[in-house]
Amino acid sequence: MSTILKIFVFPAALIVMTLGIDTILGGHITPGGGFQGGAIIAGGFIFCVIVYGLKDSPIKFSHDFIARLESVGALTYVFLGLAGLIFSGYYLYNLGVDLYQIVPPFIKNLFDYPDPLHAGIIPYLNFVVGLKVFVGLSAVVIAFLGFKGEIEEEGEEEEI
Amino acid sequence: MVYFYLGPVTLGFLLGFILGSRVKIFPESKLNFTLGSFIVIVLAAIIVAYLEGPFPYYLGLPLAPGFISGILGIIIGKLTLGRLLKDENIGSN
Numbered sequence: 195m196s197t198i199l200k201i202f203v204f205p206a207a208l209i210v211m212t213l214g215i216d217t218i219l220g221g222h223i224t225p226g227g228g229f230q231g232g233a234i235i236a237g238g239f240i241f242c243v244i245v246y247g248l249k250d251s252p253i254k255f256s257h258d259f260i261a262r263l264e265s266v267g268a269l270t271y272v273f274l275g276l277a278g279l280i281f282s283g284y285y286l287y288n289l290g291v292d293l294y295q296i297v298p299p300f301i302k303n304l305f306d307y308p309d310p311l312h313a314g315i316i317p318y319l320n321f322v323v324g325l326k327v328f329v330g331l332s333a334v335v336i337a338f339l340g341f342k343g344e345i346e347e348e349g350e351e352e353e354i
Numbered sequence: 355m356v357y358f359y360l361g362p363v364t365l366g367f368l369l370g371f372i373l374g375s376r377v378k379i380f381p382e383s384k385l386n387f388t389l390g391s392f393i394v395i396v397l398a399a400i401i402v403a404y405l406e407g408p409f410p411y412y413l414g415l416p417l418a419p420g421f422i423s424g425i426l427g428i429i430i431g432k433l434t435l436g437r438l439l440k441d442e443n444i445g446s447n
């Protein structure tokens with residue numbers, strides 16, 4: 195890749211990733227949310243990996259890191275749903291908003307999201323979906339680039 | 355009056371910190387991003403946050419709170435967990 199791209203892409207990728215974070219956090223008010231923000235973050239990472247290569251990329255997601263974040267995202271989503279089931283009888287009940295007024299006030303305060311709209315568990319669900327999506331899409335690209343490297347190495351060996 | 359919303363600031367910082375902890379520039383890669391580069395990135399992020407503006411119904415600063423906390427999280431994550439260990443090389447993640 196050209197030098198211009200190598201100078202430009204890393205700072206741009208950080209800005210793109212931050213935009214993804216902001217998209218995740220605005221999911222309950224503005225267009226966007228966990229999936230879209232996660233895809234934007236993965237886009238920043240893919241930008242880096244394609245320009246610098248898998249080996250030299252300044253942003254590295256290891257197998258353990260991907261596995262941990264994927265697990266944390268999925269489990270937190272399930273636990274938020276189970277919390278609704280336990281305290282209200284409905285799976286994924288929005289405990290922070292409590293539209294039916296069936297949960298104690300301290301539970302409502304516990305799951306409240308501190309911003310002007312008090313959207314309850316929706317921003318937390320966006321957050322964990324964002325975690326899952328960005329590591330999931332990044333893992334796909336890492337796998338493709340890894341396979342590409344292996345195929346190229348095999349081709350070179352056959353030529354020799 | 356300055357309004358401080360804990361939700362976007364905390365979650366944005368957390369996500370940024372997670373991402374920043376994975377930013378590791380290996381000497382073998384010959385990339386030369388110094389402290390000055392990161393200062394420029396933060397300044398650019400502040401400009402983008404100003405142009406983007408806060409979410410609807412958010413009062414106070416004319417900046418996107420999640421954006422600012424996200425970039426701060428990335429920088430602090432890079433400075434704390436994103437450093438190279440002594441015996442760490444490209445192959446070990």
